Amino acid sequence: MTPCHAVERESESSAPHDTPMVFVVDDDVSVRESLEAMVRSAGLIPEMFACAQDFLGRPRPMVPNCLVLDVSLPELGGLDLQKLIATERTDMPIIFMTGYDEVRTAVWAMKAGAFDILTKPFDDHVLLDVIRQAIERSRAAMREEADLLAIQDRYAALGQREREVMALVVTGLLNKQVGGQLGICEITVKMHRRHVMRKMSARSLADLISMEWRLHPECEPRAVLQRSFVSDGGHCAVAASPLFE
Structure with a gap:
């Protein structure tokens, strides 16, 4: 050649x-x-x-x-x-x-x-x-690539329990339900959830869900939406819901 x-x-x-x-x-x-x-x-x-x-x-x-x-x-x-x-x-x-x-x-x-x-x-x-x-x-x-790398870096800084809480929170479970699945009390879930929101620089639960999609694109977004977006008088409740119930 x-x-x-x-x-x-x-x-x-x-x-x-x-x-x-x-x-x-x-x-x-x-x-x-x-x-x-x-x-x-x-x-x-x-x-x-x-x-x-x-x-x-x-x-x-x-x-x-x-x-x-x-x-x-x-x-x-x-x-x-x-x-x-x-x-x-x-x-x-x-x-x-x-x-x-x-x-x-x-x-x-x-x-x-x-x-x-x-x-x-x-x-x-x-x-x-x-x-x-x-x-x-x-x-x-x-x-887009730079944003994803930043999200991945922030996710890497989460502790194991914080990742577990994040994985359940983005499916729409309440703190009490998350605690039940992980075998921890609700106040501990709230603490981990606050840490997750801060470390991930998430402004809302909807923001956190979006990050989860980008971190794990193999997940089915509709399944998360159906569990997380609750109808409230014709409005989507996620974006307006409190960050820490």
Whole structure:
């Protein structure tokens, strides 16, 4: 296998820490040079790659980013690259470039989660608009990931009994019922519940339930809702209910 070589990259150390990056993978050097100039003129940081293998060796960026990817690449194609990075780079929207005779391939790419498909030749302004939208999607995904990591850190700080109380509280059980299941008195449950709310930085029971969903997405939200959201004159009682009954 003949190794590909990436086009000269912009040095990250010379760029602002939060400047978005645009990665381009295309085996056509003229396309890479044109897109590099366009991306740079928009105030974004471009990185060019001649093949998918080189791109895979690039560490995950810690700034908002997107990938502009040619469908037809030698050896490892665009769709194959999409599959390889789908789970580990969820904050990297993929914009595919495709020819007129590759519409069916483009449909497969969209079904696999591509952000957009542009058919060659396309207008630079159209691509830049899509890139900006993809960067915003990436920025939102990174915020979501950071929020989840913060929740996981707070959850890790809970004691074992506090986790047990939290697991039962989010199902809608009252303090007395939680105490019955854990074999502890109601006043002890209230104490643990206060600690859980404080350590998790939860503003309400609904907030705590939302955190539980994010920590354990395999749980069925409807089951929690049915137990936790009590009808009160047509209103949802969770958000307005006292934190510590």
